[in-house]
Amino acid sequence: MTAHEKLSMAQALNRALRDSLSDDPTVVVFGEDVGPLGGVFRVTDGLTAEFGEDRCFDTPLAESGIVGVAVGMAMNGMRPVVEMQFDAFAYPAFEQIVSHVAKMRNRTRGKVALPMVIRIPYAGGIGGVEHHCDSSEAYYVHTPGLHVVTPSTPADAYTLLRESIASDDPVVFLEPKKLYWTKEEVELGVKPPSIGRAVVRREGTDATLIAYGPSVPIALEAAEVADREGRSLQVVDLRSIVPFDDETVAAAVRSTGRAVVVAEAAGFASVSSEIVARVTERCFHSLAAPIRRVTGFDIPYPPPKYEHLHLPGVDRVLDAVDDLQWEDS
């Protein structure tokens, strides 16, 4: 029987952790402030009380150590889920992630798998001060050996996290922190696999908006506004950046012949540039216009008073759509 509950994304993630801890005694959760406090975003709320300190515990304040210890625990029969408190605070763990987490399976010819999840609250839109709002996905997706996923809804957050914890590959799990408090009905049952599968969030016929994580709600809002203005926009949510679902994305763009990529990260050498390249290679003859990108500027993430100027917004998305060489304009 599947239960339906109205949950925020943070609550859905908490449920995913709780259900994984219940179902699998090898799952352990650790990081900074994830114990009695329940994490700075309360994603691990109540887990230490329910499962004990061996299953969910606070660690010293050292990200490389957290990820490195997780590597060892994963080598020795556990499924660690570690929390990096904020995107930019995960950088001390970068060497562990790229040199060990990503490569252990390959350098042992598959003998040593690292079934571990690195949860990272990422991106902006919450008025955070410096080092709290980075869109760091490009660093991870550029490293072979990692899966990189990012939910845009509470339901996907639950499913993707359950699946990531069950995966025998290491997963970098990027949580759009501005969506932690968005609520929806979540079905807490077994769902079809979503790692590696993009999803069409909204059907449309004139152009395709391709987005992931924090930019999906912007794309959906833009599609809503465009609809009132007589233009039908399709919205694709990647969910999984690695593996990348070329099939779904290319099919979507072929069906409309026009595309705009919406992503919050700086545009240069980014996930958005990769999407443009891949879609162009596959859909060139179906395209009526060059693919446009609406991304963050190539600047350090701006302070709270300026972030609205930096973040892709509905107007900027609709401007890009207007630029797609429409015959009637």
Next chain:
Amino acid sequence: MTGDADHLLPSDSPVTLIDANGHPVADAGRALPDEAALRRALASLITARRLNDQAYALVRQGRLAVYPSSHGQEACQVAAAQVLDEGDWLFPTYRDTVAAVERGVDPVEALTLLKGDWHCGWDPYEHRVAPHATPLATQLPHAVGVAHAARLRGEPTVVMALCGDGGTSEGDFHEAMNFAAVLKAPVVFLIQNNEYAISVPLARQTAAPSLAHKGVGYGIPGERVDGNDVAALLSVLDSAVAKARAGEGPQLVEAHTYRMQAHTNADDATRYRDAADVDAWVGRDPITRLSAYLSIDESAFRAEAERVAEHVRDGLNRDVEPEPALLFEHVYARPTPQLREQAAQLADEIEREVASR
């Protein structure tokens, strides 16, 4: 918190049980290992030396890409492996091939990566030897994780984590020591202080009174041992392993030894140290002092050492057909669609190249 750090401090000088001339040290405060253990250690030391020198020769012959030799450090290598039980783990660095072999890894497999192949060569679970780590000190947090997982399950596992003097400057050394202490993880950290990090001498690496003193800052007891005295190493490491296994938390041991050869064959040690400095250590060789103590002619153990050397030569002189498809096989549990495409592309290129010959 306790202000009492005295019990964490290492002894004033490194523990030595057999001096450089092969004489037992009076009042060393520790019993010598029994003769059977010392004979076993000597046999391993001689094989270890032969393996180091054979590997070095194979580099010159083009059969190995590179070899960071532990020539002169064999006592540390052998003792680190011999004090472990079957269920324990060893975490070696790139200079610890000999320790991995002493633990049971086939020497040809142990040299796979240094031969220039794409993987570590052995199954880490077979002998509980982690793949050797090249980025310095990055393996130490893994050792803590393995130990902590075992402890959570109530298993008696102890993890022997190796690192060099240069590695103690890395952040991961600090983080691993701190995590191990806070988690009370059963890890023995063995620092082989061989005085050099490639060209940089210890004085440029640390201002600490000794590397073993670093334990105090974490609440980890430190001990110093003569790294060329296998008897002292067996005794000190055995105690450290026993304490870790008994639930006393991590232990730190600094072994004072010396890198007798260049960093690797690609390094020129004459640019940064005098031959006289190296010569001073010849007289402290771990093999000559132990065979003198035991009054054993080393030749008694030569046959086994030569057998291993021959096995290594045979294994490395055999040409292995490269299998490019495997480069895509283990990146993920199942290759992604993109990797399947790229593997097919490479296979097609190779097929067309073969056809055009």
